[in-house]
Amino acid sequence: MSEHLSHSALLAWYAESKRDLPWRHTDDPWKILLSEILLQQTQVSRGIHYWQKLVERFPTPQSMADAEVDEVLHLWQGAGYYSRARRLHALSIQVCLSITEGGYDGSLPLTAPELLTLPGVGPYTAAAVASIAYGEPVACVDGNIRRVMARQSKRLDPSLKEVEAWANKVLYRDDAGDWNQALMELGATVCTPKRPLCGQCPVSSSCAGKSSPLLFPQPKKTKRKRLDLKCTLRFDANGLPELVQRGDDGILAGMWGPPMGDAIDVTGLEYVGIVEHTLSHRDIFVEVWHGSCPRGTEPSTVALSSLDRKILALGGE
Ligand code: SF4
Structure with a gap:
């Protein structure tokens, strides 16, 4: 024993x-x-x-x-x-x-x-x-x-x-x-x-x-949660994306990325596609919308999550 x-x-x-x-x-x-x-x-x-x-x-x-x-x-x-x-x-x-x-x-x-x-x-x-x-x-x-x-x-x-x-x-x-x-x-x-x-x-x-x-042990039944978000992927004339720093709460707190949320206004933007991302107990689906912005940020100068890198890659810039 x-x-x-x-x-x-x-x-x-x-x-x-x-x-x-x-x-x-x-x-x-x-x-x-x-x-x-x-x-x-x-x-x-x-x-x-x-x-x-x-x-x-x-x-x-x-x-x-x-x-x-x-x-x-x-x-x-x-x-x-x-x-x-x-x-x-x-x-x-x-x-x-x-x-x-x-x-x-x-x-x-x-x-x-x-x-x-x-x-x-x-x-x-x-x-x-x-x-x-x-x-x-x-x-x-x-x-x-x-x-x-x-x-x-x-x-x-x-x-x-x-x-x-x-x-x-x-x-x-x-x-x-x-x-x-x-x-x-x-x-x-x-x-x-x-x-x-x-x-x-x-x-x-x-x-x-x-x-x-x-x-042994019996597998735990964990219910995966689905999270649906929208994201605006806007680029400036030099091909740099608009990046913002997220707030102190939530899964990507403090990281930088394109504006993202569940109630983002996408009026006038062009639909690009959906990015799927898996975290331990969560499946995230992000609708990506394309547009232009006056001034972007060089991505290598800020902290980006893997999800944000996937979104930027979908934008192809
Ligand atoms: S179940 Fe794990 S602890 Fe037991 S004999 Fe096998 S490897 Fe060792």
Whole structure:
């Protein structure tokens, strides 16, 4: 059963088999935090690219706090979930306040509860940074760990509380950072959602679900939402598009793009076509309307989302 999950077998496997990821070569909590925030919703292969750009430009919280949020968004473009970039910038500013102002004098706080008070840091990120950077004995819970737990314990639909209780019970407190990473690595590379490699699993002896791993956990039924928008794609005489910065709320908050919304006036414009874009739980359909404007903006000078790039590509300019 799960309580007998072998620490030594999993840690030995992790030492031998872990992927060589750049943030695994640093003990700098800021750089580890950047990797964890990026990996929340960006695949590892793409996350590497963005992480390298971020640590190069913003090697410390102070370097980000000194920059405009637009520059962070610009670096983030294409990674999606842009609110993460905005919250990260807010976090850097808060961390760089003096202690009397409620900040941390430019260094990330040293414990999971303090990390949890920062913008954009949830229980997972706080536990990951505190355990990996500081060795704090706190358990992480993410989708990979939930899947390993469900299979090890033969649970169809474990609640967050149950997964947390399991993660705390199996935590190897003497090296919580490696332990948490090992469990997540197991879920990402061996105990995968569709093709679990039970024959190569270092902890198969304690796994109650290994004869039918695909039954656990039961897939969640997520209902996809459809979002229909309109967008005006206007170009100036030099072929530069009209680009505006979006407000602070919504899926593309703070990013730049052609004017877009659900009630945009398209009178007098020419219909171009529809751009489809998929986010995790949302299908977006954007009707694109073409026209002219007095003065456009060079797209490379502002932060554009993948959706906006698709719209501009449809305009063909
Ligand atoms: S034995 Fe199979 S199902 Fe169980 S933890 Fe290992 S890979 Fe996952």
